Amino acid sequence: MSRTIYVDNAATTPVSKPVLDAMTPYFCEAYGNPSSIFYSVGAAAGAALAAAREKAAAALGCEAAELFFTSCGSEADNWAIKGTARKFARHGKKHLITSSIEHHAVLHSMQALEREGFEVTYLPVDAEGFVSPADVEAAIRPDTALVTIMFANNEIGTIQPIEEIGDICRRHGVWFHTDAVQAVGAVPIDCHALPIDMLSLSAHKFNGPKGVGALYIRKGILPLNFMDGGGQERGRRAGTENVAGIVGLAAALEIAVNGLSEKRTHLAEMRDYVLTHLRGMPQVKINGTLDGGKRLPNNVNASFTAAEGESLLLMLDMRGICASSGSACASGSLDPSHVLLAIGLPHEIAHCSLRISFGVQNTMEDARAVCAALDEIVPAVRARSPLWHESNGSFI
Ligand SMILES: *Cc1c(COP(=O)(O)O)cnc(C)c1O
Numbered sequence: 522m523s524r525t526i527y528v529d530n531a532a533t534t535p536v537s538k539p540v541l542d543a544m545t546p547y548f549c550e551a552y553g554n555p556s557s558i559f560y561s562v563g564a565a566a567g568a569a570l571a572a573a574r575e576k577a578a579a580a581l582g583c584e585a586a587e588l589f590f591t592s593c594g595s596e597a598d599n600w601a602i603k604g605t606a607r608k609f610a611r612h613g614k615k616h617l618i619t620s621s622i623e624h625h626a627v628l629h630s631m632q633a634l635e636r637e638g639f640e641v642t643y644l645p646v647d648a649e650g651f652v653s654p655a656d657v658e659a660a661i662r663p664d665t666a667l668v669t670i671m672f673a674n675n676e677i678g679t680i681q682p683i684e685e686i687g688d689i690c691r692r693h694g695v696w697f698h699t700d701a702v703q704a705v706g707a708v709p710i711d712c713h714a715l716p717i718d719m720l721s722l723s724a725h726k727f728n729g730p731k732g733v734g735a736l737y738i739r740k741g742i743l744p745l746n747f748m749d750g751g752g753q754e755r756g757r758r759a760g761t762e763n764v765a766g767i768v769g770l771a772a773a774l775e776i777a778v779n780g781l782s783e784k785r786t787h788l789a790e791m792r793d794y795v796l797t798h799l800r801g802m803p804q805v806k807i808n809g810t811l812d813g814g815k816r817l818p819n820n821v822n823a824s825f826t827a828a829e830g831e832s833l834l835l836m837l838d839m840r841g842i843c844a845s846s847g848s849a850c851a852s853g854s855l856d857p858s859h860v861l862l863a864i865g866l867p868h869e870i871a872h873c874s875l876r877i878s879f880g881v882q883n884t885m886e887d888a889r890a891v892c893a894a895l896d897e898i899v900p901a902v903r904a905r906s907p908l909w910h911e912s913n914g915s916f917i
Contacts, residue, residue, distance in 0.1 A: 526842045526887045530726075530819055530880035531675050531703060536769065537728040537881075543772040544730065547765035555762050556753065566764045573771035580771075580778040581720075581737060582711035589736050589754045590767050594702040594723030595626035596747070597736035600758070601698040601719040602630045602669055604744030606639055609666030618642045618660045618668045620652045621863040624675055627700055628859070644670075649810040650679030650864050658689045668697050672704035672720075676860040676876055677809035678820025680708065687716030696742060702726055702734075706777030707817055708785070718742050722774075724766065728881065729773030733766035784881055788818035791879045791888040795821045798892040802899065808861060808874065821877040824861075824870045827909035828902040833875050836898040842891060845876040869908070 750759025
């Protein structure tokens with residue numbers, strides 16, 4: 522195998538060298554517990570933690586006091602949703618609103634709450650994956666505790682009308698959380714300029730380390746704690762802080778936000794090259810919106826008549842190309858992606874889908890290599906597919 526072309530950056534990204542360098546001192550040198558302030562190794566860790574919080578808050582347009590570090594994006598989602606639901610349940614408000622295309626960290630949190638007696642409205646999306654703000658407004662009831670709608674979708678890249686949805690929530694006095702794990706570091710986000718109350722993010726989606734995330738909680742909002750224990754994170758999230766990880770999160774966020782317009786242009790150039798190429802291929806359907814401004818700059822998702830996603834992935838892998846299928850193969854399930862079904866794809870088309878997500882480390886050469894590979898692989902997979910022969914090549 523020659524070289525690896527990694528185009529699955531929506532799954533995770535490599536840690537960049539400057540981020541690794543920023544983290545390194547906090548493993549073996551300044552290894553102290555940030556709560557142990559009476560000796561210098563502890564104080565050094567505490568100072569690094571405080572500086573990282575300031576840096577990350579500045580990049581997000583919020584105050585350091587509004588930022589709480591967690592163990593991952595999933596924990597931030599769980600905290601926002603369960604902490605809010607259980608708080609308002611004490612006042613008899615047990616209704617929650619979300620969309621049908623959320624990440625499993627949100628959907629499975631909702632299902633857990635349903636088992637505890639909460640009621641959840643799952644809003645549909647249109648064929649491009651957009652939630653309608655009017656649907657959000659119509660779903661709000663006097664007992665609604667929370668609206669949570671993702672900023673941008675991890676499979677099809679659709680960016681939601683967050684400002685309109687947030688304005689509606691404000692008007693109705695309902696807390697609004699957004700899972701911005703895919704959006705942070707990819708599109709401009711200013712927490713204070715947006716009508717949002719809580720926002721989740723995760724470092725490993727923007728060239729930071731795995732196992733560290735954060736929840737922005739607007740001043741004046743107080744969901745119940747999710748992790749009980751010591752008094753870390755101003756008493757809101759127990760557990761000795763992952764100092765190196767948090768320093769890495771802040772460094773990665775600062776780099777991503779400082780270079781954001783360049784990064785977006787670079788990513789969108791690769792995305793649009795592949796999208797244009799795919800639109801020229803026979804029997805291919807692009808999933809998500811064709812409006813580049815409303816799609817994550819790095820996201821490509823398409824379905825290929827009678828060419829199973831898993832087969833495409835295996836053949837791409839043989840060429841050193843790492844991508845992802847639209848189906849939930851990671852969970853070992855044969856069920857196709859809930860996102861692709863929600864935008865109206867039939868099962869047999871959803872199974873024949875591929876997600877390509879670029880990162881800052883990719884080049885136009887990678888984009889061209891992916892297209893050249895697909896030109897060969899798709900007809901080869903189809904040639905072996907009974908479905909293709911039965912359908913006479915006219916499925917989509
Ligand atoms: C990756 C991802 C998560 C989960 O983040 P982790 O840090 O891996 O737990 C949540 N939501 C979305 C949209 C994601 O893409």
